[in-house]
Amino acid sequence: MHSQISLSFTLICLSLSSFSINAATNKPKGFSIDLIHRDSPLSPFFNSSMTHSERIQNAALRSMSRANRFGQSSSSTAETSESVETEVLPNDASYLMKISVGTPPVERWALADTGSDLIWFQCSPCPQCYPQNAQFFDPKSSSTYMSLSCNSNPCSALPHFLVQGQTYPKCGTNNECTYFYSYGDQSYTNGELGTESVSFSQAALFPKTVFGCGHNNHGLYNMNNAGLVGLGQGTLSLVSQMGNVGRKFSYCLPPYNPKITTKLRFGEDATISENGLVSTPLIASSDSKTYYYLNLEGITVGQQKVSLTSQSNGNIIIDSGTTLTLLPSSFYDQVEALVKQAVGADQFIVQINNHKLCYKNVNSIQNFPNFEVHFTGANLSLKPRNFFRMISNDVMCFAMLPTEGQPIYGNVAQINFEVEYDLDQKKVSFAPVDCTKQ
Incomplete structure (x- = not known):
């Protein structure tokens, strides 16, 4: 961390x-x-x-x-x-x-x-x-x-x-x-x-x-x-x-x-060539022809998977301009409960700086769970830096929030992934890489 x-x-x-x-x-x-x-x-x-x-x-x-x-x-x-x-x-x-x-x-x-x-x-x-x-x-x-x-x-x-x-x-x-x-x-x-x-x-x-x-x-x-x-x-x-x-x-x-x-990168220079490439369809939406809609099927925390009820017609927008990932409230609550269970730390703050789940005494936390995001056709294994963010030297917060509005896959979850948007092939592709060397 x-x-x-x-x-x-x-x-x-x-x-x-x-x-x-x-x-x-x-x-x-x-x-x-x-x-x-x-x-x-x-x-x-x-x-x-x-x-x-x-x-x-x-x-x-x-x-x-x-x-x-x-x-x-x-x-x-x-x-x-x-x-x-x-x-x-x-x-x-x-x-x-x-x-x-x-x-x-x-x-x-x-x-x-x-x-x-x-x-x-x-x-x-x-x-x-x-x-x-x-x-x-x-x-x-x-x-x-x-x-x-x-x-x-x-x-x-x-x-x-x-x-x-x-x-x-x-x-x-x-x-x-x-x-x-x-x-x-x-x-x-x-x-x-x-x-x-x-x-x-x-x-x-x-x-x-x-x-x-x-x-x-x-x-x-x-x-x-x-x-x-x-x-x-x-x-x-x-x-x-x-x-x-x-x-x-x-x-x-x-x-x-x-x-x-x-x-x-734009055009042919934007094509991802790294190993581990996975792709998920860009979903056409009757609501908007502008936004980049994907299908989020679920999230796995540790060994337990939470499935999202609505898995069709594009249920989440991917956006590099949004910091946090915003999930449907009931779905978020299930994911958050698994994170609490997996981390197992007693000292947590319910809310700080608009975050819902925060932990202090970060250095004492040993159990960062396996965390996978499941899009249609693309399973992304996230590192702790993708789902936790440091608020201060000794406080970290879950980098996801509940929303009653539009769900968004934000940019913290995209750290150290090369992300390719191909509008003609109607897909978004991901490859885990060290972005500091790109």
Whole structure:
């Protein structure tokens, strides 16, 4: 058991460390970028005044907020040269990603969100916008901006919202696609749908990317944040619009260490080649085409397995932006009871820092049970660091919580697994590895 367990991971894409090109077509096949921990001193948003306990508590609160958010309800061609550089910075439960938009390109920070699809930026004129440090994006200053009509395919792909008696998307005064897109935390964006060139530095260009030019936006957003980049699996997400790079990405999250970086890989570079690979289907859901649904069949603690009653149609979301794993309440209670029985320690705290099961005098605990998570077709053997996290030098807490909302498989449970999302093959794959060496 290490003295520090991973908190919520955030991507900071410091540089494109590698990419591959198809020699026959000179088209990109994949690339990878660096990741660092959201609370690492390497992060430009690192808050040195926060204690370790405060970071742990904030991560737990973000996990619950993320669950509440999930509970709500034409590809471009990539052109890549010899190097790519971009950055992603922490912002609560999500990530801030550096991205360039327009021609000539202007650099902006935007939330990278695995729980939504639409890409949007605050655009001028912006009479009802939240404050941001950078200027609003001006589509009139870009030679590559094009408005989309209300009968275009991308407009038809937008979700429908009823707002003050009006149904969105709708036709504007010049037949433009006027959209409204809201989120579970009551934030929203309202504006005009168009296409624009977006890039991660000048070396990786994605022309004619569908995005929203928001003129009426609301939310508790950081002033560094100029918009949002959807990374879900819907047709309007950045992942779905990456063209020849392909709809595949992977990451490998190491235990927290301020000196360790890891990789986020796209396209062919995202394919896992390590031993011990197991895969589970991505489940199509009638509730959402955005989220990454899996089937959780049960959890084994020690030698006893607890089966989940609902094992069809996708009963849990896998999400790298959520710290803790959130389980249906009755199922959680059975798992927690087995953990208590297996650990056998008398001194436990019912709740601390929003955690339900915590132990003190950690060094005296000898019995960390076998812990296996059973997805359809994929059994994952977790280490203690995947289901316990240190709150202080002598207190550790179970890294899972009960929820009456959307169950989520969080990132603590994913430490030292390479995780691959293949949207075309409709599967998520796992391989146990030492992510500090990736």
